[in-house]
Amino acid sequence: MGFLRRRSLARLLDGLAEAERRSADDPAALDRSIELWDRILEDADMRAHPMALNGAGWALLTRFRRDGAEIDCRAATRRFEQAYAAAAPGGEHRRDAAQNRCTSLVLAYEWLGDVAALDQAITLTEAEVADAGSEVPARLAGALAEARFARFRRDGRDDDLRRAIALAEQAVAAAPDAEAAAGYGRNLRTMMDTARGETAGMRTNVAGxxxxxxxxxxxxxxxxxxxxxxxxLGATLYDRFVREGDLADLAEAVTALREARTVMPPVAAPYAQTCAALAVALLEQAARRDRPELIAEAVTLLGEATDRTNPHAPDYAVWLSMLGNARSQRYVHTGDPGELDAAIAAYREALDRLPAGHTDRPGLLNNLGSGHWDRYGRTGRSDDLSAAADAYRDSLAELPGDTASRATVLGNLANVLAELGDPQAGPTYRQATRSALETTTGTAVAVADTWGRWATQHGDWAQADDAYALALTAMRRLRERQLIAGDRETWLLATQHLPVAGAYAAAQAGHAEQAALRLETGRAMSLSEALQRDQRRLAGLDADAALRPLAQRFRAAARVLASGAR
Structure with missing residues (x-):
C-alpha cells in the first residue's frame, strides 16, 4: 500500500472514530458506522490493519453497551483478537487491542454471565502487562485492575484484590490527564475501601x-x-452523604440519578445500575423524611434493574439482595405479609446465584435469617424459627474474623436460640456482647441488655449479673466516645434503666456491694450529664464580671461529680 493511500486511510479511520464518538447516541448513525467498518475491512490491505480492527471492534462494543446484544459483544472480542494478532509486539496498537479485548471479555462476564471470559481476560492481559515491563499504559493497567477486582467479587480471593489495587495505583500514576487520573482514583478508592472492610463505597471529597x-x-x-x-455524580454525592450526613448531598444525588435514568437507553447494564443506585438513595430519603411512598418507588426500580439484567450476570444477585431489603422495609411500613414472603424469596434466589466463598453471602444469609425471624413473629411457625437459626449459623460460618457484622449475627442467633429454649442462648449472647465491645459499642449495649432481660425472665441471676456488668461497661465506653452532647444525652436516655436493672441482678446474685455501686454510678453519670448541660448554658455568664465567680464555682462542683461517674 502506497504512502498516500495509507495516509488517506488513516485520516478516514480517525474521522470515522470521531464520528462514532459524536453519534453513539444515534442508533441509525452507529449502525451505519458499523456497516462502513465492515466495508473497510473488505479491503485486502485493511483486513489485517490493527487500527481498523480496533475501530471496528470498538463500534461493535459501543452498540453492545447500548443494546446488550450478545452477538455484538462476541464480534467485538473477535475484532480485538484479530487486531492484537496483527499488531507489532510492544507497539501502541497491540496495547490498545489488549486493553479493548480485556474490556470486552469483562463485559461478557458482567453483562452476559460468561464466567470463563473473566478468567480469559485476566490470563491474556497479565501476559501483555508482563511484556510491557515498567511501561504499562494507564488504560491497560486500569482494565486489568477492573478484571481482577471483578474476580475478587466473584471468588473472594485476596490475591486478586491486592493485585487490583496495585494495578489501579499504576493506572493513576500513568494517567495522561487529570480527568483520567480522577476516574482511576475513584476505582482505586473503591478497592481500598473493600480491602478495609468498608461497605459505604468510594470515599469522596469536595474535589471529587x-x-x-x-x-x-x-x-x-x-x-x-x-x-x-x-x-x-449521583454515586459520588451519595457516598459523601454517607460519610458526612449532609442531606443536601442526598437530594442532589437523587436529582442526578433521576436524570441519568431518563437519558440512558433502558436496555444496557448501566441503566440497571442507575435504577439500583437511585433506589438506594430513595430508601435513605424515605427513612429520614418518613415518606413510605419512596420505598414503593425503590421496590419498582429494583424490580426493573433485576428484569433488565442477565440472570447469569454477577449484578443479578446484587439487585435481588437489594430488592429483598427494600421489600423488607416495605413490609415494616405496610404490614403486608406478601412483601415479607417476596423478600425471603429474593434472598434465597440471590444466594442460589452466588458461589460459595462470595463476600456478599454472609450478609445475605443474615438478611434471610432476619426475614424468617420476622415471619415467625407474625405467624408463629416453627419452621421459620428453625430456618432463621440455620441462616444465622451459615452466615457465621462464612464470616471472616471478629468483625462488627459477626457481633450482629451472633446477637440475632442468640435471640432465636432464646426463643427455642436452647441452653446455648446465654453463651451466644455473651460471645456476641464481647465481640461487639471490640467493634461496635452500641451493638454491645443492645445485645447485653437483651441478654440481661432474658436471664432475668428465667431467674438466672448469675447470667443476668454478667450481662448487665457488660452492658454497663459498654454504656460507659459509648458515653466517652460520643463527642456530640446531643448524642450522649440520647444514649443516656435510652440506657438509663441499665444501672437499676444491673443493681437488681447483682443483689439477686448475692452481690450487695456491686448492686450499690451500680446504682451510685448510674446516678453520678446522670448528674454529670445534667451538669455538663448546665455548664453549656452557663457559658454566657462568663461575659458578666459579676456572675463569673458563681459560674466558676459551679464548674468546680461539676468536675467533682464527673469524677464520681468515672
Whole structure:
C-alpha cells in the first residue's frame, strides 16, 4: 500500500472514530458506522490493519453497551483478537487491542454471565502487562485492575484484590490527564475501601464532587457519555452523604440519578445500575423524611434493574439482595405479609446465584435469617424459627474474623436460640456482647441488655449479673466516645434503666456491694450529664464580671461529680 493511500486511510479511520464518538447516541448513525467498518475491512490491505480492527471492534462494543446484544459483544472480542494478532509486539496498537479485548471479555462476564471470559481476560492481559515491563499504559493497567477486582467479587480471593489495587495505583500514576487520573482514583478508592472492610463505597471529597459536576456540565445533552457521568455524580454525592450526613448531598444525588435514568437507553447494564443506585438513595430519603411512598418507588426500580439484567450476570444477585431489603422495609411500613414472603424469596434466589466463598453471602444469609425471624413473629411457625437459626449459623460460618457484622449475627442467633429454649442462648449472647465491645459499642449495649432481660425472665441471676456488668461497661465506653452532647444525652436516655436493672441482678446474685455501686454510678453519670448541660448554658455568664465567680464555682462542683461517674 502506497504512502498516500495509507495516509488517506488513516485520516478516514480517525474521522470515522470521531464520528462514532459524536453519534453513539444515534442508533441509525452507529449502525451505519458499523456497516462502513465492515466495508473497510473488505479491503485486502485493511483486513489485517490493527487500527481498523480496533475501530471496528470498538463500534461493535459501543452498540453492545447500548443494546446488550450478545452477538455484538462476541464480534467485538473477535475484532480485538484479530487486531492484537496483527499488531507489532510492544507497539501502541497491540496495547490498545489488549486493553479493548480485556474490556470486552469483562463485559461478557458482567453483562452476559460468561464466567470463563473473566478468567480469559485476566490470563491474556497479565501476559501483555508482563511484556510491557515498567511501561504499562494507564488504560491497560486500569482494565486489568477492573478484571481482577471483578474476580475478587466473584471468588473472594485476596490475591486478586491486592493485585487490583496495585494495578489501579499504576493506572493513576500513568494517567495522561487529570480527568483520567480522577476516574482511576475513584476505582482505586473503591478497592481500598473493600480491602478495609468498608461497605459505604468510594470515599469522596469536595474535589471529587466538583470534578463529577464539571464532567456532567461538559457533556452535551445528547452526548452518549452524559448518562454515565450523571450516574457517577449521583454515586459520588451519595457516598459523601454517607460519610458526612449532609442531606443536601442526598437530594442532589437523587436529582442526578433521576436524570441519568431518563437519558440512558433502558436496555444496557448501566441503566440497571442507575435504577439500583437511585433506589438506594430513595430508601435513605424515605427513612429520614418518613415518606413510605419512596420505598414503593425503590421496590419498582429494583424490580426493573433485576428484569433488565442477565440472570447469569454477577449484578443479578446484587439487585435481588437489594430488592429483598427494600421489600423488607416495605413490609415494616405496610404490614403486608406478601412483601415479607417476596423478600425471603429474593434472598434465597440471590444466594442460589452466588458461589460459595462470595463476600456478599454472609450478609445475605443474615438478611434471610432476619426475614424468617420476622415471619415467625407474625405467624408463629416453627419452621421459620428453625430456618432463621440455620441462616444465622451459615452466615457465621462464612464470616471472616471478629468483625462488627459477626457481633450482629451472633446477637440475632442468640435471640432465636432464646426463643427455642436452647441452653446455648446465654453463651451466644455473651460471645456476641464481647465481640461487639471490640467493634461496635452500641451493638454491645443492645445485645447485653437483651441478654440481661432474658436471664432475668428465667431467674438466672448469675447470667443476668454478667450481662448487665457488660452492658454497663459498654454504656460507659459509648458515653466517652460520643463527642456530640446531643448524642450522649440520647444514649443516656435510652440506657438509663441499665444501672437499676444491673443493681437488681447483682443483689439477686448475692452481690450487695456491686448492686450499690451500680446504682451510685448510674446516678453520678446522670448528674454529670445534667451538669455538663448546665455548664453549656452557663457559658454566657462568663461575659458578666459579676456572675463569673458563681459560674466558676459551679464548674468546680461539676468536675467533682464527673469524677464520681468515672
Amino acid at each position: 464532587v466538583s470534578a463529577a459536576r464539571a464532567a456532567v456540565t461538559a457533556a452535551p445533552q445528547r452526548s452518549p457519555d452524559r448518562g454515565g457521568r450523571l450516574l457517577n
